[in-house]
Amino acid sequence: MLSRVADAIYWMSRYVERAENLARFIDVTHNMTPDLPPGASEPWGALISASGDQTFFEEKYGEPTRENVMHFLTFDADYPNSILSCVTAARENARCVREVISSEMWESLNQFYLSLRDAAGSGPLESPNEFFQHVKDSSHLFVGISLTTFSQGEAWHFARLGRVLERADKISRILDVKYFILLPNIQDVGTPVDDLQWSAVLRSVSGFEMYRKRHHGITPKRVVGFLVLDRLFPHAIMHCIDVANRSLHAISGSPEGTFWNIAEKRLGKLRSELAYLTVDEIIHTGLHEFLDSFQTKLNEAGDGIYQTFIAMEPEAHALE
């Protein structure tokens, strides 16, 4: 398929996933705030940290409050990673590949965009829960429609690749923020506040029930183990990297465990590292250090995908 088309499909899918993750983060923060005791660390500021765009926010809004953070992350058209901007970008990418995706996919994404634009135009959200549920539902609908109407060839794999890489990145960010900012205070460890926050993290990746089934009691170590290393849960990093790896090999046709290009090499290496890691080793390294290094490697893999399939000088760049 055309490199430009592959790129657009990859980003279409990434942006939808990004919007969905954002909706989950905001929704969970919104639900969690009433339960927090006075003086507990400010969750809205933490959300901005997780976005990675703190400077942008501070320049425009100053101190984070519930209202301005919600507006920033949801409807701010100037902020390229707001839900509205993500869905707009997803739709623009889809518009460039309308002839490749199914018309059902296009129509669902178009509806998604139109509903957001209407919501953005009608003032502050009356019912945030309902709204964020709508964003999640729309994303799920889009993914579901892709699954049932889109031939599972190269284009489909590029879409899946974009989705799971974006998801892996977001899980690592939310974990990092939880560890670094939500909990600067060692006395809080093991208290109801701590429990509440860890359940919030699980909920923000729709993982609360699945975690319960597997581990029952909430301990930070188990939650980290679950969200980083679980192979079966769709919002666990290991699962995402596994799926990404399979799609990458499906695209190039090379057998898994080998590599024909720089993208496969980098992602395959990352997958192996995760596959032979234990949660104790992660804690030993330090969760933040581990996540930091993971994000770097993930970005390198993303860059490898761009070099291999999109930048398009196939014969010029042989294997490293």
Next chain:
Amino acid sequence: MSLSSSDENQSRFHFKNYDTGGFYDELIDEHGQPRPGAELLVRRIEELPNGELMHRQHMAERSLFRMGITFAVYGDEQGVEKIFPFDILPRIIAAEEWHRLERGLKQRIRALNLFIDDCYHDQNIIREGIVPRTLLESATSFRPQCVGLNPPHGIWCHVTGTDLVRDKDGTIYVLEDNLRCPSGVSYVLQNRFVMKRSFPWIFDASHVRPVVDYPGRLFGLLEHLAPENVQSPTIAVLTPGVFNSAYYEHSFLAQQMGVELVEGRDLVIRDGFVCMRTTKGFQRVDVIYRRIDDDFIDPKAFRQDSLLGVPGLMEVYRRGRVALANAPGTGLADDKVIYAYVEKIIKYYLNEEPILPNVPTYVCYNEEDRKYVLDNLDKLVVKAANESGGYGMLVGVHSTQDERNKFAQLIKENPRNYIAQPTLSLSRVPSIVDGEFAGRHVDLRPYILYGEDIFVLPGGLTRVALKKGSFVVSSSQGGGSKDTWVIASSPLEAKYLQSQVQQQRNE
């Protein structure tokens, strides 16, 4: 009149009081009776319960919006998008009339194709003095780069969208030939799709001829152009990109044909072939349905500042290693002065009388015509030879003295560049305006495919000037569109045509 009955009149549509206003109406004749083929539709609409027609109109609009068949409104920062206005009342063409139009269009395209081929080869028509040499040589759309080119099977104009208009007396004229990159066919298909949902059973009962096979036929045509040694050719639609106003159509056609949609930047010339950049490397492209004008298609051969095209494309084309539809150079026959000669062109190449007349045209290049034009500017429509979409035009009856003076000056300075035609009173079709029927002026653009044989899509795009009294149907100036129903001459023909479409789909 009691209040309740006036309410009823407002929400219920009927043609009893419909005023054709002295124009030719495509649906209702001068006695207020439906024309042949329209009886069923008119009766059915009058039987609809209160509010139902408006309901269906709104449903149709919503459906177009949901499908994202919209265009961006420029200068609006909110990114407002609008649908191309669509009116649910169709334009109907009876079987016999259509047969005549179809024959006329085929005749015209056959002749124009021979003309273009002749102009880029022996120029017999010029040697014999039918078309003046200076006219050809001064046509800005004549491409010296195309002299001596031999497109596959000798076909230059593969896809044409001829503009037809009907005058007050019922005569249908050819207004423009549009042999370059005519757009609008996607609206024909989408309008039909929406209309089938709006009036499901009237379709079957009226024996409306199908249009759904257009993409399949276009694909067949493109396949037919592939270089001879290529077994299953790679076909691509070449678009200027997502910001082009016809992008939706480019994408729609590529999707419906199941071929690649490429931009100039996706293509490169390698080892003497056109290749596209794919995730698996460079892949050869054999046939390109290009929706970029000649000027921009290859900066090496035409405009050097073009960023849209593919450098070196023309050279590959010249060697027969890629096919282009339409062939570069076809725009020659779109020159409005050349247009004035089309009736002679038909007689010259085919030795036949033209079936469809041209609008009477005064060529300012001829002294006698020029004098008449300058004396009658207030009655005529003046057009520049190489403009389209209503640019470079003077509509005499609506013009000011200043505008007429300006055009008089322009004509005197460059008579070669101007033609003039009498003002036609375009025919009308009832349209929904402010909750009732009002006549609005229309034109018709049928689409013609020239491949192994010539195919005319039954119907075409009916564009409608939604502003009261306006003759300007173009979408940039308040125009909308309607579905166009060509009625099969008998139920048997309708069945036969349906089965043909079915058969083609199964292939």
